[in-house]
Amino acid sequence: MDLDLTDAQRALRDQAREVSLRELSPQAAEIDSQQRFPRQAVERLAKLGMLGVAVPKEWGGAGLDAVAAALMIEELASGCASTAAVVSVQGLVCESILRFGTEAQKRAWLPPLTSGAKLGCFALTEAGGSGPGCVDTLARRDGEGVLLRGSKSFVTCAPVAEVALVFALTAPGAKDSLSAFLVSTASAGVSCGPAHGKLGLRGAVSSAMTFDDVHLPSAALLGTEGGGRAVLRFALDGARVGAAALSVGIACAAFAAATRYALGRRTNGELIANHQAIQFKLADMSTQVDAARLLTWRAAAARDRGASVSAFASMAKLVASEAASHVAGNAVQVLGGNGCLADYPVERHFRDAKVTEIYEGTSDVQRLGIASALLKE
Numbered sequence: 355m356d357l358d359l360t361d362a363q364r365a366l367r368d369q370a371r372e373v374s375l376r377e378l379s380p381q382a383a384e385i386d387s388q389q390r391f392p393r394q395a396v397e398r399l400a401k402l403g404m405l406g407v408a409v410p411k412e413w414g415g416a417g418l419d420a421v422a423a424a425l426m427i428e429e430l431a432s433g434c435a436s437t438a439a440v441v442s443v444q445g446l447v448c449e450s451i452l453r454f455g456t457e458a459q460k461r462a463w464l465p466p467l468t469s470g471a472k473l474g475c476f477a478l479t480e481a482g483g484s485g486p487g488c489v490d491t492l493a494r495r496d497g498e499g500v501l502l503r504g505s506k507s508f509v510t511c512a513p514v515a516e517v518a519l520v521f522a523l524t525a526p527g528a529k530d531s532l533s534a535f536l537v538s539t540a541s542a543g544v545s546c547g548p549a550h551g552k553l554g555l556r557g558a559v560s561s562a563m564t565f566d567d568v569h570l571p572s573a574a575l576l577g578t579e580g581g582g583r584a585v586l587r588f589a590l591d592g593a594r595v596g597a598a599a600l601s602v603g604i605a606c607a608a609f610a611a612a613t614r615y616a617l618g619r620r621t622n623g624e625l626i627a628n629h630q631a632i633q634f635k636l637a638d639m640s641t642q643v644d645a646a647r648l649l650t651w652r653a654a655a656a657r658d659r660g661a662s663v664s665a666f667a668s669m670a671k672l673v674a675s676e677a678a679s680h681v682a683g684n685a686v687q688v689l690g691g692n693g694c695l696a697d698y699p700v701e702r703h704f705r706d707a708k709v710t711e712i713y714e715g716t717s718d719v720q721r722l723g724i725a726s727a728l729l730k731e
């Protein structure tokens with residue numbers, strides 16, 4: 355793996371760092387406490403070309419790659435993890451359309467998604483769980499198209515999205531029945547539940563979605579009928595690299611806050627940074643951030659090479675999300691009582707980090723995927 359960044363990757367990272375520090379970070383606490391969708395921030399990032407970074411320029415993207423996207427998501431997440439989560443979902447919808455879409459689908463959806471004129475969401479999870487085998491939503495043939503019927507839960511950006519990437523069964527009981535559809539949320543029969551009140555990533559508003567006999571034209575099918583598993587695999591691999599990068603960003607922010615605090619706080623006349631117990635915590639935190647970042651870069655670089663990436667993406671997501679939780683937990687510890695107050699950012703980092711261990715597949719689901727890849731070798 356080449357660890358040297360290109361000029362374009364470095365430039366995007368620096369620009370993301372700047373906007374994160376100056377514009378996202380000052381609003382992050384309010385977005386979190388009000389559980390408010392960061393619309394202005396998303397519009398601003400769209401103007402900077404940060405939606406659909408890995409989409410070619412001809413479709414309105416930045417024409418960069420997965421490594422660039424990971425660098426950018428890390429920087430954005432260190433300022434506001436909710437905003438970074440929205441950008442990450444938008445990227446995964448764009449990349450799925452780019453990879454599996456027809457020319458007409460690319461023309462219809464990519465320019466408005468990369469410009470931020472429209473927002474996307476990814477709807478897999480249902481009441482029965484969050485895997486291909488848990489899908490009960492049906493897409494029954496209806497003339498040239500299908501009628502979509504079922505419900506999804508926990509869909510990030512559902513309340514604000516114009517298009518949903520929805521997974522449904524076209525031939526229940528058959529081996530290859532899962533199919534993917536691009537569903538305009540303005541279609542008759544699509545509705546969203548109230549926004550969830552969440553532990554973390556609270557600005558990346560989410561809700562249930564219901565599809566009540568929604569008529570979809572044949573042009574709504576993404577990829578082939580029964581080819582939904584391939585779309586899902588590709589989308590989840592990308593989503594997991596994004597979640598890993600987001601976790602690294604949260605961990606970095608928590609580490610920086612803890613270090614700053616340790617260098618300013620005195621108890622009994624002594625700086626707490628002079629205590630070995632605090633130093634060891636900071637050393638472990640910094641090491642975990644770097645380890646998580648390296649695994650994230652490896653997974654992103656493999657995706658750019660077109661290599662099989664599922665195990666690398668799961669390893670990165672597993673290590674980075676658990677590192678984020680551990681680092682943010684230690685940051686709360688370093689701040690003591692102040693770490694428990696909403697006046698300090700580490701309390702938010704702690705809550706945001708916990709969510710990263712759950713969304714895009716829990717840690718144990720990542721372990722299952724890693725083990726199955728290992729045992730196949």
Ligand SMILES: Cc1cc2nc3c(=O)[nH]c(=O)nc-3n(C[C@H](O)[C@H](O)[C@H](O)COP(=O)(O)OP(=O)(O)OC[C@H]3O[C@@H](n4cnc5c(N)ncnc54)[C@H](O)[C@@H]3O)c2cc1C
Nearest residue numbers: 476477478479483484508509510712713714715716718719
């Ligand atoms: C903030 C947030 C945003 C989300 N955004 C989206 C989104 O945009 N789109 C979407 O489709 N979904 C989304 N999700 C759903 C998310 O992907 C699922 O919640 C997650 O994958 C876990 O699935 P579950 O909630 O059904 O838990 P369950 O599957 O019920 O898991 C419960 C527990 O059992 C364990 N478990 C389950 N199966 C196994 C197994 N086979 N072996 C060992 N342990 C197992 C899990 O690890 C977990 O600890 C989001 C969730 C959250 C919290």
